[in-house]
Amino acid sequence: MALSYTELNDLSGKILKASYEVHTALGPGLLESAYKECLFYKLFQSGIIAEKEKPMPLIFEEVKLECGYRIDILVESQIVLEIKSVEAISDIHRAQVLTYMRLGKYKLGYLMNFNTVSLKEGIKRFVL
Template sequence: MTDYELTQKVIGCAMKVHSALGPGLLESAYQECLFFELAKAGLFVEKQKPMPLVYSEVKLECGYRVDLMVERRLILEIKSVEAINDIHMAQVLTYLKLANHRLALLMNFNVLHLRDGIRRVVNHYDDSASSAKTSASSAVNSRS
């Protein structure tokens, strides 16, 4: 399954959850329901997956946890906030760098139309470069 196909499947499941629940609930409610929908769709999903920090060649558990990890390669960060801001984007980029993954979806369920609350975040890392040279930037696209 390509990244595009995976993100489309995930967004479809998220829209199903949002259509059923609407905006205004806690982040944890959307996370649990989305976990259920993704698993029902046949995807491998991990929730509250720890993201260790590697420092001086030692893995340190610093409390970083990804809301949902889909198919071991797509990070989902679930929010229920008034608006997505820079700190939320920075959080997702940090998770992408820690996991050495390329793609994440930042989803804010506290919106009238979910398509307005989805941000696609891309970590532009170079597989051959050391982690110290990792360069990250985001491509924001609400319609992945």
């Protein structure tokens, strides 16, 4: 069931709050997997339904390919969270989030780079 615009915004606020809590506690410099696990845990603690490493099949014409693509965290079956811990976000990272959103028909996505002094600088929001 699709969330309303207001519900998506409220959920986004909770996701961002949890993300900031994780970053404040851990700081930059860890592996992506550490941030992903901790964020998943914080979302679960908040009562938010999320799936970790959600498989993303590729459908080309009549062929469904299980290529091993995985969304880091899918929140409430509607919001894509792609977690990174890199020196800088690149165009390929942005394209990855947009591709997942397009293939899964998701309207909202976040690219989060936890390897920043201020997490605010590492979050990019995407809307389709």
